[in-house]
Amino acid sequence: MKMKVTIPGVAAVLAALALPAFAQEAAPAAETVVEAIAEVAGDVMDKGDVAWMMTSTLLVLFMIMPGLALFYGGLVRSKNMLSVLMQTTMITALVMVIWVFWGYSMSFGGGTSPFWGGFGKLFLTGVTMDSMAATFTDGVVIPEFVFIAFQMTFAAITCALIIGSFAERAKFSAVLLFIALWVTLVYFPIAHMVWDGAGLIFNWGALDFAGGTVVHINAGVAALIGALVIGPRIGLGKDMMAPHSMTLTLVGAGILWVGWFGFNAGSNLEANGGAGLAMINTFTATAGAILAWSALEAVMRGKASMLGAASGLVAGLVAVTPAAGSIGPVGAIVLGAIASALCYFFVAVVKNKFGYDDSLDVFGIHGIGGITGAIGTGIFTAPSLGGTGGDDFSIAGQVVIQAQAVGVTILWCGVISFILFKVIDMTIGLRVSTDDERQGLDLTTHGESAYHA
């Protein structure tokens, strides 16, 4: 139940606080120490919300550094460990700078175009520490810098996800150039379309709570295109390419799970029941997904592996990302399990059948998981299935809208990614030389070894 804050109410609290010393024992209500910093008369900034959003932002950064870095790093051969860590680190830094320069403006700059946010807030012009950003509750605001930082980490992690598909063979400079162009031409417009009040997909009524389309389908599709354009690793199918450290991969997976609470529950923008719902869904969907993948693997392969469980873990998190704020916790278990099964199928069967080398299964897990989650959101938001949909919620209707959102994302991302990869390949080249690939990227690109035997 939302707490209604009225101007007389706020004035009364302020008056009470102004009373002399003995009034200190009159403590305000537990969660809401209300401070009326009025940009617009009546807007309220709640310190609990702000504290939660700042924490969420850190959690998402933690997902990248070192969560994703270790998750991916452990999966490659030891001679390429540092290349994965480096690409993750450099992409994070690069995208953060770009975000502050033009990314925030292009995504949420206040422009009224359905496709992008304009250049009104280039270099964050006009934003001060007193600037406020809206939440999903009318009249409740959070500092704009906090919102900017939060969204910044989303842009960074989306880009970092992509590199998994062409790990162990991509040219470092090409990766950075691709990311700089891709984040500008794909991520910012799609973030605007899905999450900004003026956005095309937002105004269709598509539900994407924390970024099933914006982050996961986007990254997955770009990754698939990249893997196809760059070609498979030398020795695929013959050389031993097993993960060099499942231990580190599990460390990374654990960090991803914990950090994802910032990703999902933080996307609520307030610390209230909505965040609580997103939080519990982030637990249950993941649990369902882990169990489903391991069970499937035990049946199909004979043994349940750590790699499988870690993959299921991520698949569940990806699937619940668009749904976290609008489905029920039991529905989340089912959604996680379904997404896990579909991702398993793609990773273990489809990929080998078509012979493409999506090395770390970015499309198989983020792409397919994101699509499943996006469509599944349309189903499990139904009140009959425990979701938060209203009495007039139509599963069929919502699924159509979700499918449109998915379609636009795939098309926009797919076409532009393909062009970017091709152009970069024709100019500076996407791939390292055969010799460098055999020796390992750590030594040849970065002049370092991860481990000294």
Add this chain to the structure above:
Amino acid sequence: MKLIIAAIKPFKLEEVREALTTIGVRGMMVTEIKGFGAQSGHTEIYRGAEYAVNFVPKIKLEIVVGDDLADQVVATIAKAARTDKIGDGKIFVLDVAQAVRVRTGETNDDAL
């Protein structure tokens, strides 16, 4: 002097070391190796991709002893390392031309 090279199953190392110490062997070199003989490897599957792992981990021992001890060393290793299953290993004996103790400069049998 003889150089005895033995490939044995890794879990047998402690047993072999103890048995050799009992008969008077005062030093050995141990390396972790991979290899195959009659015992072949296995397949591993990672996310649907199958890999044939052709090599099996083993321990290699290298021991240099005087001619008088060599046969006994071979027999001791063979007995301690044996499990009667495929993959128990092999022992080879080579002649050594020279030996030197680094600390004192003693040579040949005095170096062992």
